[in-house]
Amino acid sequence: MAEHAQYFADDKARRVYLAKKILSRVFVYLFLTIFALFMLAPFVMMVAGSFINYESFHEFSISADFEYLGFAGGNWGFENYKQVFDVSSGSSVNFPVYFLNTFIVAIGSTTVTVVTAVLAGFAFARLEFKGKDALFALLLATMMIPGEMMVITNVMTVAQIGWENTFAALILVHGVSVFYVFYLRQTFSQIPNELYLAAKVDGVGDLGYLLKVMVPIAMPTITTIIILSMMGAWNSYVWPNLVASEGWKLNPEHSMKLVSNGLRDAFAINDSGATNKEAVKIAGSMVISAPLFIVFIAFRKYIMRGVSRSGIKG
Amino acid sequence: MVANEMILKGNEVNHEKALKSKLISKRRRIQLPQWGVAWLVLLPALIFLTLFMMYPIVNTFLSAFVQNYNYTDSAGSFAIGQFLAGVKGGNDMDMAFGLSNFKMALQDETFLRSIGNTAILVIIEVPLTIIVSLLIATFLNSIKVLKGFYQTIFFLPYVTNTIALGLVFNIVFSNSKGGLINILMAKMGKDPINWLSAKAYPGLEFQGPATRFHQGVVIVLYSLWNGIAFKILVFMSGLATIDSQYYNAAKIDGASNFTIWRRITLPLLSPQILYITITSFIGAFKMYTGVMAVYSGTTNGVKTAYYFGGDYGTEWIPVVGWIYKTLDYSKDKTGIASAASLILLAIIMVITAVQFAVSKKRVHY
Numbered sequence: 265m266a267e268h269a270q271y272f273a274d275d276k277a278r279r280v281y282l283a284k285k286i287l288s289r290v291f292v293y294l295f296l297t298i299f300a301l302f303m304l305a306p307f308v309m310m311v312a313g314s315f316i317n318y319e320s321f322h323e324f325s326i327s328a329d330f331e332y333l334g335f336a337g338g339n340w341g342f343e344n345y346k347q348v349f350d351v352s353s354g355s356s357v358n359f360p361v362y363f364l365n366t367f368i369v370a371i372g373s374t375t376v377t378v379v380t381a382v383l384a385g386f387a388f389a390r391l392e393f394k395g396k397d398a399l400f401a402l403l404l405a406t407m408m409i410p411g412e413m414m415v416i417t418n419v420m421t422v423a424q425i426g427w428e429n430t431f432a433a434l435i436l437v438h439g440v441s442v443f444y445v446f447y448l449r450q451t452f453s454q455i456p457n458e459l460y461l462a463a464k465v466d467g468v469g470d471l472g473y474l475l476k477v478m479v480p481i482a483m484p485t486i487t488t489i490i491i492l493s494m495m496g497a498w499n500s501y502v503w504p505n506l507v508a509s510e511g512w513k514l515n516p517e518h519s520m521k522l523v524s525n526g527l528r529d530a531f532a533i534n535d536s537g538a539t540n541k542e543a544v545k546i547a548g549s550m551v552i553s554a555p556l557f558i559v560f561i562a563f564r565k566y567i568m569r570g571v572s573r574s575g576i577k578g
Numbered sequence: 579m580v581a582n583e584m585i586l587k588g589n590e591v592n593h594e595k596a597l598k599s600k601l602i603s604k605r606r607r608i609q610l611p612q613w614g615v616a617w618l619v620l621l622p623a624l625i626f627l628t629l630f631m632m633y634p635i636v637n638t639f640l641s642a643f644v645q646n647y648n649y650t651d652s653a654g655s656f657a658i659g660q661f662l663a664g665v666k667g668g669n670d671m672d673m674a675f676g677l678s679n680f681k682m683a684l685q686d687e688t689f690l691r692s693i694g695n696t697a698i699l700v701i702i703e704v705p706l707t708i709i710v711s712l713l714i715a716t717f718l719n720s721i722k723v724l725k726g727f728y729q730t731i732f733f734l735p736y737v738t739n740t741i742a743l744g745l746v747f748n749i750v751f752s753n754s755k756g757g758l759i760n761i762l763m764a765k766m767g768k769d770p771i772n773w774l775s776a777k778a779y780p781g782l783e784f785q786g787p788a789t790r791f792h793q794g795v796v797i798v799l800y801s802l803w804n805g806i807a808f809k810i811l812v813f814m815s816g817l818a819t820i821d822s823q824y825y826n827a828a829k830i831d832g833a834s835n836f837t838i839w840r841r842i843t844l845p846l847l848s849p850q851i852l853y854i855t856i857t858s859f860i861g862a863f864k865m866y867t868g869v870m871a872v873y874s875g876t877t878n879g880v881k882t883a884y885y886f887g888g889d890y891g892t893e894w895i896p897v898v899g900w901i902y903k904t905l906d907y908s909k910d911k912t913g914i915a916s917a918a919s920l921i922l923l924a925i926i927m928v929i930t931a932v933q934f935a936v937s938k939k940r941v942h943y
Contacts, residue, residue, distance in 0.1 A: 292717045300731045306746045325756035384623035393613035412919045417634035439626035470615045505883045524741040549742035560737040
C-alpha cells in the first residue's frame, strides 16, 4: 500500500502500519494454508496409500513402524491396482463391470436429460402457448419438494413395472432435470429474437431453428450440462442402491452395481473389525476419483460456472 | 455520410417489410400452430415429469395416510389406486385412511433417534461450515498472490466422490496404530483412539468400541471437508460484486479491517448468506451419504448402505437414512416411510419459514 505512504505523520506511524499489514498478511496466508492442508490431506493419503502394497500397509497399521513405508523392500508398487481389477473367481468385486455399467448409465442418462432439457427449454424460451406460465410455476414448485418423497414412490413404480435391476430404472427415472430446463431456458432467452425472425424469412421451421441456430449458440451451456450430468451419474449412489443392487435381469451373474455402490460394498471385512486390504480399498477410491480429477482439470471453467448457478451436486 | 445512412435506413425498412410479408405467407403454409409445436417439444420432458416427479409427490403424500399399507396386495401398491377405489366405494381391500403411519413412525425408537441425530448434526454442521467458508472466502478475496491456487484446492472436494473420499476418511481415522490421526495422537503421547469401529482393533483391545462422541467428530469433520467448497464459491462471487469504493472510503476514515468486515462486507453479503443458510439447512436435514460414507468395517449384518455405526448400525442414523432403510428392507412399510418423509418435509418447511421471517430485518438487497 505504498500509495498511502504520504498520509502518515512520521516514519514511526508508517512502520507500525506496515508491521500490522505484514502481520495480517501472514495470518491470512497461515489460515488459508492450514485449511488447504486439511483439504488436501485426504487426497495425499489416497494417492500415496494406493501405491503402498496392502500387506505393507496392513503391517504398518498394526505396528506404526515406518519401516513398512520405505521405498525399499517392495513396499510400493501397483499391487493394489492389480487387486482392484482382479476379476478372478475368488474375488467379490468386479470393477471392470462396475465401470461398464456406469458408462452405460452416464451416457444414457446424459443423452436423455440433454434432449428433454433442450426441447423443453426451447418451448419455454421461444414459443408462445396457453398455460406456459402456469406450467413454468409448476416446474418451479417441484424443485422445492425434497427428492426423498419422489424416491419412495419411484421405488414402488420401478418394482411394479418390472424395472428392478435394469438400466431403464437407472436412466429413465431421472430422464428430466428441472434445473437443466431452467438453465437452458435462461440461455435460450438471451439469443436475440431477430435471429428467429430471420430464420423464418429463410424458411427455417421451429425445430430447424433450434438445431441449426440455438443449439450451436448455447453449446457452452449444453457442455456444462453434459459434464455435470456425467459426473452425477458417476457419483450416484442412493438410487442405484435402491433399485439395482443385484445382477442383470437376464444374467444374474453379471452385477448391476455402479462404481460408487461397488466401492462401498467391496472387500468384505472380517469379524474382528479389521481388514488387511485397506490399501486395496484406497486404490479403489483412487480409481473412481481419478477420472473426476481429469474432467475437473480439463473443464474447470464449465464446471465452476454451472455449479455456481445451481448448487446441485450430481 | 448522410446519404449512406438514409440508404441504410431505407434498407432496414424494406427488410422489415419483406420479413413481415414472408412471415405471413410462411404462416399460411405451416400446418402446426406454435402452441402445437410447443406441446410437442415439451412432451418428452412432461412424460418423465408426470411419471417420476409429479405423480410420486401425490402418491407419497397419499401413501402416508393409508392405514395398514400392504404392498404384496398388488392392486394396493399404488396409493392413488386405493384412493380412487375408496372414492368409488368399491373398496374391498379393507383399506382406510388415517394417521396410523405417522403414529407408527413416531413410536419407532430408531426414527426418533434419527431425528435427534440429524438435529444435533445440523446444529453443529451448518453454522460451522458457514463461518469457516465465510472466513476463507473473505481471506481469499483479500489476497492476490496464489489466489487461484487456493481457490482450486478449496473447490476440489466438490468434484470428488462422496463414497470414495468417505472411505479415505475412514482410513485416516482408522482405529489402528497406523491411521494418520492416531500417528498424530502418538506423537502427542496419547493412546490410539478407536474413532469409528464398533470393535477394537486386534491387539488394541483397551480402546473399546468407538464412542458416540468420536464418531460424531469424524462425521462433522467430513461434512466440513465436503461442504465448504460450494459455499466458498457462492461467497466469492458475492464478494466480487461489492464496489471497492466502500472499502476505500472506510479506509480513508481509518476503519479497522474487522470493522470494515463487520459493517460493510457482512451487510452487503447478506443475500448470499441468507441463500447459503437456507440451502445448507435444507441440505443438512437431508444428509445421508455423508454420514454413511465414513463408516466401514464390520456392519454386523446390516447392509453397508444403511450402517451408521454402533452394534446395530443405528448410532448416528439420519432421518433420510432411516427412510431408505425402512423402504429397502420391507416394501410393506412404504406408508411409514412416506409418513416419515412428510414429517421431514414439515420440519424443513417450518425452519425455512422461520429463516425467512428472521431474515426480513437483516438482509439488505
